Amino acid sequence: MLADIASNIVANIVFWIGLGVAAAAVVRLGQRRFRRFFGLDTNQQLVVCLSNVWNSSASTRPRGYSVTLHELRASEAVNRLFGSASFRLPDVVRGLVDAIYLSRHSYVFHTKVSPATTDDPKQFAELSSNLVVVGGARRNSIRRLHLDENLVRLRLSNELPDAGPHQQPFVEVLGGADVGRKITSETLELAVVERVHDTARGTTVVFCLGRRGDTTWAATEFLVRNWRSLEREFGDRPFALCLGFRDGDYSYDYHPPRRLHVLTA
Numbered sequence: 001m002l003a004d005i006a007s008n009i010v011a012n013i014v015f016w017i018g019l020g021v022a023a024a025a026v027v028r029l030g031q032r033r034f035r036r037f038f039g040l041d042t043n044q045q046l047v048v049c050l051s052n053v054w055n056s057s058a059s060t061r062p063r064g065y066s067v068t069l070h071e072l073r074a075s076e077a078v079n080r081l082f083g084s085a086s087f088r089l090p091d092v093v094r095g096l097v098d099a100i101y102l103s104r105h106s107y108v109f110h111t112k113v114s115p116a117t118t119d120d121p122k123q124f125a126e127l128s129s130n131l132v133v134v135g136g137a138r139r140n141s142i143r144r145l146h147l148d149e150n151l152v153r154l155r156l157s158n159e160l161p162d163a164g165p166h167q168q169p170f171v172e173v174l175g176g177a178d179v180g181r182k183i184t185s186e187t188l189e190l191a192v193v194e195r196v197h198d199t200a201r202g203t204t205v206v207f208c209l210g211r212r213g214d215t216t217w218a219a220t221e222f223l224v225r226n227w228r229s230l231e232r233e234f235g236d237r238p239f240a241l242c243l244g245f246r247d248g249d250y251s252y253d254y255h256p257p258r259r260l261h262v263l264t265a
Contacts, residue, residue: 033228033231034227034231036231036235036236037195037227037230037231037236038130038132038204038206039130039197039203039204040107040130042202043128043129043130043202043203043204044107044108045107045108045109045126045128045129045130046082046107046108046109046129046130046131046132047109047110047111047112047126047129047130047131047132048075048078048079048110048111048112048131048132048134049111049112049113049114049124049126049131049132049133049134049140049142050067050071050072050074050075050111050112050113050114050134050135050140051067051068051071051113051114051134051135051136051139051140051143052065052066052067052113052114052115052116052117052139052140052141053066053067053068053139054066054116056116056118063115063116063118063119064116065113065116066113067113068213069213070213070214070216070217071134071135071213071216071217073217073252074134074208074216074217074220074221075111075134077217077220077221077224078111078132078134078220078223078224079111080224081223081224081227082107082109108129112124112126114133114135114139114140114141114142114143115141115142116141117139117141117144119141121141121142121144121145122145124141124142127142127201127203128201128202128203129203130203130204130205131203131204131205131206132205132206132208132220132223133146133205133206133207133208133209134208134209134216134220135208135209135216136156136158136159136209136210136211136216137155137159138158138159140209143159143207143209144159146196146198146205146207147159150174151196151198151205152174152194152196152207152240153173153174153175153176153194153238153240153263154171154172154173154174154192154194154240154241154242154261154263155171155172155174155192156169156170156171156172156190156192156209156210156211157169157170157171157172157182157211158211160172168184169184169189169190169211170182170183170184170190171183171184171190171192171242171260171261173261173263175263176263178261178263181261183242183260183261185244185260187244187246188244188245188246188247188257188258188260189210189211189212189215189218189244189245189246189247189248190210190211190215190242190243190244190245190260191208191209191210191211191215191216191218191219191222191242191243191244191245191257192207192208192209192210192219192240192241192242192243193206193207193208193219193222193223193240193241193243194206194207194238194239194240194241195207195230195234195238195239195240196238197238206223208220208222208223210245212250213250214248214249214250214251214252215245215248217252218245218248218254218255218257219243219245221254222243222256222257225254234264237264237265238264238265239262239263239264239265240262240263240264241259241261241262241263242259242260242261242262243257243258243259243260244257244258244259244260245257
């Protein structure tokens with residue numbers, strides 16, 4: 001009787017130790033991929049940079065910060081990603097792995113609003129951090145800075161200085177063999193998800209933007225849902241995707257997009 005109880009106890013101990021070791025191995029692999037995808041191997045800071053829709057003409061203050069609901073929802077998606085994307089395990093096992101593994105890594109993660117369009121984006125202190133830049137160059141001065149520095153290879157038509165309100169939307173290829181090509185769609189809303197390495201600052205920057213606010217949210221949601229497959233496909237190489245989303249009519253009903261164009265190093 002006592003021998004049976006002892007053997008059951010030993011078996012349970014061996015089982016939970018084995019489960020913990022296996023879970024730790026899975027998490028270690030997931031964490032390594034997560035760090036590599038967002039550049040956290042060499043720089044343990046990640047900042048979500050939202051567009052600033054504050055307008056100086058509507059305020060007596062010299063500067064201000066204002067964000068849209070769509071981009072707030074996009075930042076919530078990245079918060080969800082950073083909180084749980086590195087692994088998907090039962091809570092009991094997750095607690096064990098937290099104690100064994102995650103305590104070794106300290107990440108700094110927060111959300112910031114980009115400087116106003118009248119301010120100098122080079123003074124943005126978080127440029128030394130890895131970035132997830134949400135929104136296009138018209139309202140996000142950090143996106144505009146990287147465009148001006150020729151670090152990106154896809155540009156939305158409404159990011160052009162002379163973009164008109166009734167212009168047919170397109171995505172322009174800025175680098176590679178297809179430079180100058182304009183990608184259009186009659187039925188889909190265009191968006192861009194792109195990762196670049198800012199070698200001058202030693203950071204990794206991921207851009208998520210669409211022609212409209214809801215498409216920007218959808219592009220960010222695409223990143224959150226698909227970073228694992230993107231990491232398997234591209235590793236730590238730069239890439240740029242032109243995506244086509246069906247018109248969501250300014251809702252948060254996510255539908256997987258079509259890939260309209262892919263650029264990679």
